[in-house]
Amino acid sequence: DGGITQSPKYLFRKEGQNVTLSCEQNLNHDAMYWYRQDPGQGLRLIYYSQIVNDFQKGDIAEGYSVSREKKESFPLTVTSAQKNPTAFYLCATGHLTAEAFFGQGTRLTVV
């Protein structure tokens, strides 16, 4: 079954804790993206990757880290340096100049 799988759907983080959000795709897309969406707001780009072992910072990369060891996988780590991490996190994939397709999202809450 083709698509983009994000896990978990809901995640709770304690103060000072690092957490990792998973994103896996079997669409054979080159590019993968991580976006953050706050309530009532648009999408803000955190990181993106065009090829394996390479990635670029987006507009709000501080407090986040990523890796791209396989074409299919692009995990996002929310570190303790991110002081306000509560948000809806969206992973997307796509090709150059083409549209992006989204996973179902992970809702992260700080407790």
Place this chain on the structure above:
Amino acid sequence: QKEVEQNSGPLSVPEGAIASLNCTYSDRGSQSFFWYRQYSGKSPELIMSIYSNGDKEDGRFTAQLNKASQYVSLLIRDSQPSDSATYLCAVNPGSNYQLIWGAGTKLIIKP
């Protein structure tokens, strides 16, 4: 800085009427244009893509592109309550893999 502008709304339209959503962009060299629909609490889903000037129709949806005036619009005919959602405009400037996103327009279809 490349920008995409949308009226945040909410835009309220009676059931059965035509809903008209607009988007302007700043980069004159932009090549690809997309409309996404996002229901509350869900991830965005692609509903229309357009690459050349003019109209593109798909069912009740029509995308219109005017590169000279740097705007793209989405018309929804015979609006249904199920069309109530936030509509996001995305533009690919063609220079890399990044999409530039508008903040979205909230559409409310009143029965």
